[in-house]
Amino acid sequence: MPVEPTGTAPVPDPRMAQALGRDRRRVVLSYLAMALAWMIATDGAVTALVPDPQQAALWQSMKGAFFALASAGLLYLLLRPLAEHVLHTHARLQASELRLRQMFEGNPGPILVYDLDTLAILDANPAACSTFGWDRDALLAQTIDVLWPPGQDQALQTKLEEIREAPEQLCILRAQLQLRDGSLRQMELRSNAIDYDGHTARLLIAIDRTAEDLAQLRRDQALARVEEAHELARIGAWELDPSTGQGRYSNQVYRLLGRRPPEARRWHRFDELLVAADPATAAQTDQVLAGLCSGEQVQVDVLLPVLAMDGRALMVHLRAASGVDEAGRDRILGTLQDVTEREQSRRLLREREEQFRELVRVLPDGVVILSDEHVLYANAWAAGLFGYGSHTLLGEPLSALVAGSDLARLRAQMRAGQPQHSPGHSSVLAMQRADGRSFQAGLAVGDVRYGGRDCKLLIVRDLSESEQTRSALETSNRELQAMAGRLFSLQEDERRAISRDLHDDIGQAITAIKLSAYAAQDEDDAQRRGEDLAQIVSLADTTVAKLRDISTLLRPPQLDALGLEAALSWQARVLFRSSSVELQAEIESLPTRPDNSIEQACFRIAQESLTNALRHARASQVVLQLRDVDQRGLHLMIRDDGEGFDPDGPRGLGLIVMRERAQSVGGHVRIESAHGAGTLVDVHLPYQAAVTAAVESAEY
Known part of the structure; x- marks a missing residue:
């Protein structure tokens, strides 16, 4: 299918038109000359040679027949070159059309032909079908707006109106086109007007710029990351023309030196930015800048103390090397980095190293x-x-x-x-x-x-001398702990006996008094006797209750009957039942029951700590925790939010007794407190008493 050049009608080949016109004139003139010559010559000859009119008519007929045959043969001979020229020219046109079609089909870029009036796609090369994801027949059944993404119809119509107003102009634009699968590609579109089989059409060439735009975007992102890295590293880049001594500097260079970056990068001298901190630095700076403009190969790596515009002292690291710019012109390329903090850190590190060496030495x-x-x-x-x-x-x-x-x-x-x-x-x-x-x-x-x-x-x-001292001290501590443990054990046994006596003897005696008083009510003067006996009964009840309380405080029965957890819960409820202080008790069940001495020590430490929190701490909340520690021991913790005390000040007997109780069974107590910060009593005890064996051996 021929693709004609720009215009409204086909334009004939000028050389072909000239050849055809020349051949036509030659045939017509030759035929006229031959006919006139024949007519004049033959008519005169017949008249001269044949006087008889009939004979003359016969000769005239023969002469006409001969002229027809001769003119036919002559026309054939004259028109044969013209026909050969026409056939040759037609063959050339077909070959040219074939070459154009091959170039159209074989072009690696998408090419479309569409009707400017109906927007119907008239032709498309394979590259267009492949790029847009259509087969040829399906694409030729579409209109050009199928390639525009949804929502771009108004922009497409506006552009088509501009093309229709000036169809002879070349149109170039960038737009997103939609492929058949819905994906978008960034395209550069070039179109011009052509005549396509009588249609006012446009030849559209699409160039995919998606990869270029993506590469440009990545380049811009990379440059932005470089700028961010420069800002984080407090480093700025610059370039200098050695022939003029003027340079251009990144915005970071201005910021590092405490200056406001200009709105547009401009060329100026480096010494307009650098303000030396002292005369020696000024001389060094002048020497460095002179070397940059010497025209020789440059390699600079120096530290310069300078002053920022706000008066801050800075240490900058100046690096530079010879290079060329994009146009191949000689340039000095360099960086400027603020290393003030780094140099200060190095100085402090050197000082610390010296201090460390001196410390190690002494x-x-x-x-x-x-x-x-x-x-x-x-x-x-x-x-x-x-x-x-x-x-x-x-x-x-x-x-x-x-x-x-x-x-x-x-x-x-x-x-x-x-x-x-x-x-x-x-x-x-x-x-x-x-x-x-x-x-x-x-x-x-x-x-x-x-x-x-x-x-x-x-x-x-x-450790030659201290080892002996430490061994003797450990032996003494073990003996002391053994004796303290035995002492506390004897105390608990004695309290248990007193508790049993008070409960069994005095309690029963008072109960007997109570029964006797009931019997005495049968005496005379019932009113008085009843008042006296009622008072005896009341006193007896009070005495029994007091004796029971004393017995419980000396040795709570819950500790022997139910174990440490129940005893701690009971003790906490008794102490806090009439107090406004909030108690948070978190008592977990222990996986195994501790030794009797462990239970005694833990219960007495908790009793002392809770009593101290109520009497002295002025706390609003007390936390009591008891838990197992990996089945290796138990952990008791009492914390209050009271006034606290100075742990370095004088210590009461209660704190000393708590420490001795814990140490006597192989545990330890940690007490933390401060004025206004409350008090923490942290106790760690084993399940088996560590001094049991030592006590038994001491008894024997």
């Missing part, structure tokens, strides 16, 4: 750093501890510092990478001095970086 413990089990560093105390000079200890192997019996233990501890201070693991090792004498030392092991290498740090403390 530390009354040996500090040894090992690399591959050889001494890489040792402080003066370590050198004296092992009997070496200040530097002769360096390079000594680990085996020369540790007794052979404990060398394997130390190596195991070093491989573990942490001090063995947990219960059941001793950190006391036998060390060895230069003269061969051994001594007991407490040892801590850790990992450290020294001289760019991974090393081991040993902190050694001489």
